[in-house]
Amino acid sequence: MSGQGDVIDGRFELLERLGSGGMGTVWRARDTVLHREVAVKEVRPAGPELTAEQSRVLRERVLREARALARLNHPHVVTIHQIVDTPASPHPWLVMELLPGRTLQDRLEQGTLTPREAARIGRELLSALRVAHAAGILHRDIKPANVLLRERSPQDAGGVPSVVLTDFGIASLRGSTRLTATGDLIGSPEYIAPERIRGTGEGPAADLWSLGLVLYVAVEGVSPLRRATSLATLAAVLDEPVPPPVRSGPLAPVLDALLVRDPALRPDGERLDAMLAAVADGITWQPTETSERPAVDVGPPADVNAGPPPAVTVGPPHAEPRRRTPVIVAVVAVALALVAGAALVLALRGGAGTGGEEDKGGGSSSAGASSETSPEPTKGSKSPSRSGSSGPSETPPRSESPDPTTPPASSPGAPPASGSWVAQLFSEPVGNGEAARDRRLAAVRKDVPEAAYVRSDDYASLRPGFWVIYAPGPFADGRAALRFCAEHGRTSGNECVGRYLSSSGGDYGLQCKPPVSAPVGRCTRA
Numbered sequence: 001m002s003g004q005g006d007v008i009d010g011r012f013e014l015l016e017r018l019g020s021g022g023m024g025t026v027w028r029a030r031d032t033v034l035h036r037e038v039a040v041k042e043v044r045p046a047g048p049e050l051t052a053e054q055s056r057v058l059r060e061r062v063l064r065e066a067r068a069l070a071r072l073n074h075p076h077v078v079t080i081h082q083i084v085d086t087p088a089s090p091h092p093w094l095v096m097e098l099l100p101g102r103t104l105q106d107r108l109e110q111g112t113l114t115p116r117e118a119a120r121i122g123r124e125l126l127s128a129l130r131v132a133h134a135a136g137i138l139h140r141d142i143k144p145a146n147v148l149l150r151e152r153s154p155q156d157a158g159g160v161p162s163v164v165l166t167d168f169g170i171a172s173l174r175g176s177t178r179l180t181a182t183g184d185l186i187g188s189p190e191y192i193a194p195e196r197i198r199g200t201g202e203g204p205a206a207d208l209w210s211l212g213l214v215l216y217v218a219v220e221g222v223s224p225l226r227r228a229t230s231l232a233t234l235a236a237v238l239d240e241p242v243p244p245p246v247r248s249g250p251l252a253p254v255l256d257a258l259l260v261r262d263p264a265l266r267p268d269g270e271r272l273d274a275m276l277a278a279v280a281d282g283i284t285w286q287p288t289e290t291s292e293r294p295a296v297d298v299g300p301p302a303d304v305n306a307g308p309p310p311a312v313t314v315g316p317p318h319a320e321p322r323r324r325t326p327v328i329v330a331v332v333a334v335a336l337a338l339v340a341g342a343a344l345v346l347a348l349r350g351g352a353g354t355g356g357e358e359d360k361g362g363g364s365s366s367a368g369a370s371s372e373t374s375p376e377p378t379k380g381s382k383s384p385s386r387s388g389s390s391g392p393s394e395t396p397p398r399s400e401s402p403d404p405t406t407p408p409a410s411s412p413g414a415p416p417a418s419g420s421w422v423a424q425l426f427s428e429p430v431g432n433g434e435a436a437r438d439r440r441l442a443a444v445r446k447d448v449p450e451a452a453y454v455r456s457d458d459y460a461s462l463r464p465g466f467w468v469i470y471a472p473g474p475f476a477d478g479r480a481a482l483r484f485c486a487e488h489g490r491t492s493g494n495e496c497v498g499r500y501l502s503s504s505g506g507d508y509g510l511q512c513k514p515p516v517s518a519p520v521g522r523c524t525r526a
Contacts, residue, residue: 002042007032008093009084012040019103024091028098038081041094059085062092068137068168069096076128078148078166099164104218105144112221115251119279121147122215124163126276129211130269132168133204139168142210143191144217189233190226194261197234205263208272212258219248250279262431415454416472416501423471423481424499425451425490430465437467444469447488454501461500461507470499478512478523486516498523 006014008029016028018039029040043062050058062083069080084093104121107113113121125147132139148164191213193206217223224243225236242259245252254275257267267275416422425444428437437453444451453469456462475481478498485496491514498512498519512523 008040009086012038012095014040037098039096039098041096042091043093044091059092062094066094071135071137072132074128074131076124076163076165077131078164099148099150101148101150103145104147104149107149108144108218112247113218115219115249116280116282118215118218119251119276121163121218122211123273123276123280125165125211126269126273128165129204129207133207133269137168138202138204139165139207141167141188142207142214143188144214147214189230189237190223192237194238195263197238203263204269205266208258208266212255215251216245216255216259219251220245250283254279415458418459418501418503420501421475421477421481422473422499422501423475423485424468424497425471425495426469427456427466428469430455430467441469459501459503460505461502461510478510479519482512482514482516482519485514491515500525
């Protein structure tokens with residue numbers, strides 16, 4: 001075990017421990033040859049001694065970090081000076097530039113960032129990632145602890161810290177041989193992209209997902225997918241909706257665009273830079289017909305839970321109850337890589353569909369519902385399917401081939417006219433498919449036979465990208481919708497919300513939520 005005063009490779013005197021983690025310890029050291037201070041990373045995993053094979057893999061991983069860093073000459077990527085790997089050393093060392101400042105994780109312990117601060121930091125991180133991606137390098141472990149903030153003077157860029165991205169030790173050089181066995185998980189579970197866990201292929205978009213989560217945590221102050229155990233965290237990353245941001249203001253549309261589980265729907269580096277630049281300049285990014293990408297796995301505001309029995313998991317304010325994907329039962333087998341030689345192995349296998357939500361303990365079913373307090377969409381923004389139309393479509397949603405094992409639900413007929421109050425009972429992301437929508441509709445109709453569905457893209461007052469299941473009424477206002485729901489046993493905001501359907505995005509806030517005796521929100525048009 002190394003300690004203060006030790007000299008590494010006859011040259012680097014260890015002065016002070018700067019930090020440590022699962023992959024080793026970083027020291028402030030003095031280069032006795034060049035008479036300068038440097039950072040020295042002792043790559044020594046926590047836990048019991050490694051086997052000979054594990055030591056070999058570890059050394060190769062360290063060498064790969066050095067090669068990856070050496071290929072990147074960029075102001076926002078840490079500079080590596082030397083690698084010490086001699087027979088006299090039981091483990092390798094990396095000698096890097098010593099960066100004054102602290103990590104983003106340390107900074108966030110003192111409080112959140114403003115959306116503009118986060119956008120500026122995000123642009124600098126993105127610039128480092130774009131250079132790495134152009135060189136064929138994927139970082140694979142972007143998190144606040146791997147982001148160093150180098151303080152700048154108040155007159156320099158508004159005093160916003162300069163960002164340096166570190167720890168490319170688990171970076172993947174595209175085209176190179178994988179070091180881990182099939183199924184091994186590399187990265188921090190709460191920041192890892194879903195496609196990496198599934199092993200369905202990864203690319204630059206996976207790093208952008210991680211960047212999106214870092215920005216979310218920086219502004220919202222919570223890690224949205226962190227759970228009590230690593231297994232539960234991985235399941236949440238794979239399956240659970242990301243709670244809509246509530247403090248992010250103009251940054252919220254950027255987070256929505258990044259945190260979608262289909263990597264093809266995430267913006268590329270160039271578009272993301274333009275989006276972050278707008279926020280950094282104090283401008284709310286406004287989607288256009290060519291730039292908007294719907295967040296198919298973030299529920300629309302005021303989503304409500306439905307499905308027998310009506311037991312739900314209710315989170316804290318602005319948090320989203322958990323949802324599990326219908327039809328496919330994801331069985332996740334995990335063993336965490338504790339660098340002591342244990343590797344986190346994830347195996348997924350499909351299960352038979354149940355035609356409804358998977359049971360959650362005790363045999364009760366629970367369906368996901370989105371937070372009812374998402375940021376209001378920018379006035380005048382368009383959803384992808386509106387094609388410039390400001391009013392609702394008069395044509396029923398186009399039908400696709402449903403799951404052959406599930407009978408299709410009957411058509412709901414023409415959507416309600418603009419200016420109507422409805423009782424919203426549930427919503428299903430369009431990306432989940434029409435078979436999932438039909439199953440959910442069938443479940444809701446067990447206690448509300450007149451329930452129908454509409455595509456949210458047809459109304460500017462709804463968030464696009466969802467099938468909204470509702471009771472048509474007609475209702476005079478939101479309170480009347482809540483009374484209807486109460487008569488059918490739906491008495492919580494996760495089971496019913498009065499919603500106003502219109503062609504104006506300014507009507508987004510017309511949401512009337514239980515209890516009936518003292519409803520919350522805006523229940524009338526006036």
